[in-house]
Amino acid sequence: MKTKRLTKFRLLILAAFVIFITYQAYMHQVKGGGPDGAPSIHALCPYGGLESLYTLFASGELIDKIYLGTMALFIITVITAIVFRRGFCGWICPLGGLQEFFARLGRKLMRRQLTMPRAIDKYLRYLKYAVLILTAVYSWRTASIWVGPYDPWAAYGHLGEGLPAVWKEFPVGLSILLITFIGSFFYDRFFCKYLCPMGGLLGIISKISPFKIKRDESACISCNLCTKVCPVNIDVAKVQAVTSAECINCQECTSVCPEKGALTNIFSVKNKTAIKPMVVGISILVVYFGGIAIAKAAGLYPLLPEAITEETVITDVDTLKGYMSLSDISTVMNIPLEEVYSRMQIPAEVPGDIPVKEISKWIPDFDFHEAREALSH
Numbered sequence: 001m002k003t004k005r006l007t008k009f010r011l012l013i014l015a016a017f018v019i020f021i022t023y024q025a026y027m028h029q030v031k032g033g034g035p036d037g038a039p040s041i042h043a044l045c046p047y048g049g050l051e052s053l054y055t056l057f058a059s060g061e062l063i064d065k066i067y068l069g070t071m072a073l074f075i076i077t078v079i080t081a082i083v084f085r086r087g088f089c090g091w092i093c094p095l096g097g098l099q100e101f102f103a104r105l106g107r108k109l110m111r112r113q114l115t116m117p118r119a120i121d122k123y124l125r126y127l128k129y130a131v132l133i134l135t136a137v138y139s140w141r142t143a144s145i146w147v148g149p150y151d152p153w154a155a156y157g158h159l160g161e162g163l164p165a166v167w168k169e170f171p172v173g174l175s176i177l178l179i180t181f182i183g184s185f186f187y188d189r190f191f192c193k194y195l196c197p198m199g200g201l202l203g204i205i206s207k208i209s210p211f212k213i214k215r216d217e218s219a220c221i222s223c224n225l226c227t228k229v230c231p232v233n234i235d236v237a238k239v240q241a242v243t244s245a246e247c248i249n250c251q252e253c254t255s256v257c258p259e260k261g262a263l264t265n266i267f268s269v270k271n272k273t274a275i276k277p278m279v280v281g282i283s284i285l286v287v288y289f290g291g292i293a294i295a296k297a298a299g300l301y302p303l304l305p306e307a308i309t310e311e312t313v314i315t316d317v318d319t320l321k322g323y324m325s326l327s328d329i330s331t332v333m334n335i336p337l338e339e340v341y342s343r344m345q346i347p348a349e350v351p352g353d354i355p356v357k358e359i360s361k362w363i364p365d366f367d368f369h370e371a372r373e374a375l376s377h
Ligand code: SF4
Pocket: 088, 089, 090, 093, 094, 095, 096, 097, 191, 192, 193, 196, 197, 198, 199, 200
């Protein structure tokens, strides 16, 4: 009964995040990512903070599609990991939630989940650290979201455009997304275990967390229930304390344990009072949302670009964005509107106040990146 309550609560929270992010991604497609639009899935993903870190230190700028609010989300996620290990993965991440829903569906339909041979599983789990290094290094070197075309989460965020459009733009990302969902149907948290760079990073940070799940051998009756419910296949019933970087702090093991005192949550600092599973879950949410509330109050949570005013100046054409109109471009670059039309070779019937990314409705093969280059001479 106790387990059901915690599991239901956690799944409800994860479902709420899935719905929220899906809605935001859809609104981003509808309204765009301009000052009056909706944040992109990149802006809402804390991993964007890591991708932007080098550029921030090197030039004081953030990379394209990443805003101060993304950086705040990254710092809050790191703090959450220092305090509660990978609680972000177990209680907040919508991609993690989607995988659990597929795994539950798989268990319901097949009455079991497959297991991966330990010898293979052990090595495959290192893959996510390779993905972490690769994506961080290439983002830093290219000062961009290098992983974008290969990112299953970016593919998910564009599903509102229809599968053919997503396939055209993110063939690799969409393939990984499908593999993630199909994989999780048979084997829970497939992407988290093997591929997620954020999970890899939080796993490394979790090693310095004072939070631990301790197993008291004298109280444990070796029923194995904790091992059975663990979504990331940690053999909880055999360890003295869960210290694995794989643990997503979902609290399924502690809440299923039938023996009082056999599995307890503690902070291994001075105060070793046992913390109830539900309190751990709620505390993770409090740290995360408390962090967002503080960032918002301090004005450090913008997830959209600033509004364009007469004072806005852009000299680098690469920083012109698809949400801007031809009139905006004329203002920020201080070039007369007629000249913008002429240099970008835009016919006069195209309105000057629509986002340039919509110009393809008038000129099907319009390439904004190419056209904006013409403004640099
Ligand atoms: S491992 Fe990655 S995808 Fe999985 S829950 Fe954590 S952040 Fe999300």
